[in-house]
Amino acid sequence: MKTEILNKEVQNYINANLETDLHSLLLKKSPFSDVSMQEMVQQIKGKKVAQRKFPFLLKEDIVFPPNLNLEQASSQSTAEFKADNLNGKKFLDLTCGFGIDAYFLSQNFEEITLVEKNPELLDLVKHNWKILNKKATFVNENLEHFLAKNSESFDVIYLDPARRDSEKNKKFLLEDLSPNLLEIQDQLLEISSQIIIKLSPLIDISYLISVLKNVAKIQIIAVRNEVKELIVFLEKARKGDDVEISCINLESDDAEFAFQFKEEKTAVSAFSEPQQFLYIPNNAVLKSGAFNLVSQFFNGKKLHPNTHFYTSDKRIERFPGRILEINMIDSKHIRKGEKYNIISKNYPLSPDEIKKKYKILDGGNCYLIFTQTQNRKIILKSQ
Ligand SMILES: C[S@@+](CC[C@H](N)C(=O)[O-])C[C@H]1O[C@@H](n2cnc3c(N)ncnc32)[C@H](O)[C@@H]1O
CATH class of the missing domain: 3.30.2130 (VC0802-like)
Structure with missing residues (x-):
């Protein structure tokens, strides 16, 4: 990570331009020889996204990644919801990204391992977690390589796969994601009793239940009536063969509605x-x-x-x-x-x-x- 971005003068310049029009700012020459205007605009964009999406990161010396990683990251409110009632000794996030989910979901665990294939992104998360005083083992590797070498077990494994391409196909298949869950699900169930997977709300629920193994529960999470995430829980010791579906509308007065998939x-x-x-x-x-x-x-x-x-x-x-x-x-x-x-x-x-x-x-x-x-x-x- 480029540490010049943290210089006091650079940070002051960023904070003084939070409301400036970014297009006109990009046309200007950077007043600093070692930090470009583009790099500073990236930080301004990050702080603006953080205001609505992850306000816990509005702190001195936090560094923000490019737009794509900001967009792919979960919001603080959905991450906090997912973290509820989650605890254990060892937590593994195989698709760390900007680490928003990992930060909240791992709160009640003693040992945290974060895997991410993008080295710049993981470096930046490492820096931010130091500022936030949160410890973890950071692994910059393809998760497939990590799993091939790994001999440890974990209480919870979390995955938030990325879309392989930006094309919006009508039909959304697990093969379109990185990692391909169908290829690694057996391996995951061998080393953890609970696997939690975040998926796009565009994906079909019956299809998920038919192709994933040991699906115990699916949460449909909306925020103010906009469906944001499907959370799938695979459990090694799942009881019966039915799947609990819960429908949650955060930041609303709506009660949760839950049922067994077969009941419908x-x-x-x-x-x-x-x-x-x-x-x-x-x-x-x-x-x-x-x-x-x-x-x-x-x-x-x-x-x-x-x-x-x-x-x-x-x-x-x-x-x-x-x-x-x-x-x-x-x-x-x-x-x-x-x-x-x-x-x-x-x-x-x-x-x-x-x-x-x-x-x-x-x-x-x-x-x-x-x-x-x-x-x-x-x-x-x-x-
Ligand atoms: C959707 S983002 C995760 C966002 C994260 N949950 C958060 O809240 O910030 C997915 C991340 O998985 C990483 N990834 C995708 N395939 C991977 C693989 N095979 N091995 C390791 N990392 C991978 C991508 O680089 C990306 O940063």
């Missing part, structure tokens, strides 16, 4: 025309695919097999998602120029087409929901 297969939805309350499940629940189970468990009736809206005449307090008190309205009661939050699901017009047709605007406190029941197309208005 036998669950049955009830259907009805809209009643007093309408429920829109949060995106973590929608990702889980437990559409029939949600109806059965909460005793909410679905409006239509293909629309995941539920209704009831008594308020279901712990429903994991948005709860609206609604009335069914006729389109002639929609007044030109009024403001609404428009939702269109299983309805022939998109929100933009609806706005144009009824000459209404985005915003306000009221929802207009365009959808259909098993019998007809309907418009619902929240109170």
